[in-house]
Amino acid sequence: MCIFVKKFCSMLKIGITGNIGSGKTTVCRIFECLKVPVYYSDTKAKQFYHNVEVRQEIKNMFGQSVFDAQANVDTKKLANLVFQDENQLKKLNNLIHPLVVSDFQKWCEKYKNQNFVLFESAIIYQCGLENLFDKIIFVDAPAETLLQRSVQRDKIDLATAKQRLQNQQSNNNGRSLADFVICNDGEHSLIQTITRIYNAV
Numbered sequence: 116m117c118i119f120v121k122k123f124c125s126m127l128k129i130g131i132t133g134n135i136g137s138g139k140t141t142v143c144r145i146f147e148c149l150k151v152p153v154y155y156s157d158t159k160a161k162q163f164y165h166n167v168e169v170r171q172e173i174k175n176m177f178g179q180s181v182f183d184a185q186a187n188v189d190t191k192k193l194a195n196l197v198f199q200d201e202n203q204l205k206k207l208n209n210l211i212h213p214l215v216v217s218d219f220q221k222w223c224e225k226y227k228n229q230n231f232v233l234f235e236s237a238i239i240y241q242c243g244l245e246n247l248f249d250k251i252i253f254v255d256a257p258a259e260t261l262l263q264r265s266v267q268r269d270k271i272d273l274a275t276a277k278q279r280l281q282n283q284q285s286n287n288n289g290r291s292l293a294d295f296v297i298c299n300d301g302e303h304s305l306i307q308t309i310t311r312i313y314n315a316v
Contacts, residue, residue, distance in 0.1 A: 125227075126227050127232075127316060128232060128247060129233050129248055129252060129316065130233075130244065130245065130247070130248040130251040131146075131153075131233050131234065131252040132235075132236055132237060132252070132253055132254070133254030134237065135264075135265050135269075136261035136263070136264035136265040137261060139237070140235070141299065142252075142254050142297055142309060145309050146233055146313070149313055151231065151232065151313070152225075152226045152232045153233045155235050156219070156234060157236065159218055159219075160212075163214050169214070173188055173207075173210070176210070177193065177203070177207075180196075181193040181196060193207070199278060208242050215236075231249075231250075234247070239289065240289045245292070250294040250316065251292070251295075252295045252296075253295070256299045256300050258280070260300060260301070262277060265279065265280065297309065
């Protein structure tokens with residue numbers, strides 16, 4: 116398991132996590148409107164797929180089937196593979212997330228005069244990244260809402276969405292461990308909740 120030790124810094128590092136379909140990106144966009152820098156780990160992780168050494172490791176782990184005709188990683192095929200098998204997902208996370216964390220630490224240097232920055236990732240607890248942060252925000256929503264959002268966003272069927280959510284939740288008790296919980300169910304005011312957290316940090 117990849118566990119990282121938090122380094123002392125006057126700027127706070129805050130993790131923001133939650134299950135697929137919870138609306139983490141929407142929450143992050145609101146924080147950005149408040150001038151809070153956000154590091155989107157999933158976006159950065161996909162950029163590492165262009166690295167020659169990373170591509171070779173992925174090929175060794177998962178085979179040629181997760182590559183397209185141009186020898187690039189097909190992220191949809193890779194996702195379909197790893198989200199069906201928790202062990203495969205752990206293998207991918209253990210490859211990619213140390214690279215992402217190292218990049219995040221460098222990224223933080225640009226914002227060292229900020230009060231705090233956000234690191235967005237669905238698997239902070241699953242990958243043992245919680246020690247990297249001063250505080251953690253967990254974005255939550257009812258299970259039915261999570262599934263509906265996942266189906267619409269990722270263009271997948273309901274069975275696949277259920278499988279992905281189940282795999283994610285099997286090793287994720289983040290709600291009970293988080294410092295702040297945001298309920299993104301469409302009924303509670305996101306802006307009010309986020310403003311309270313912003314003022315409390």
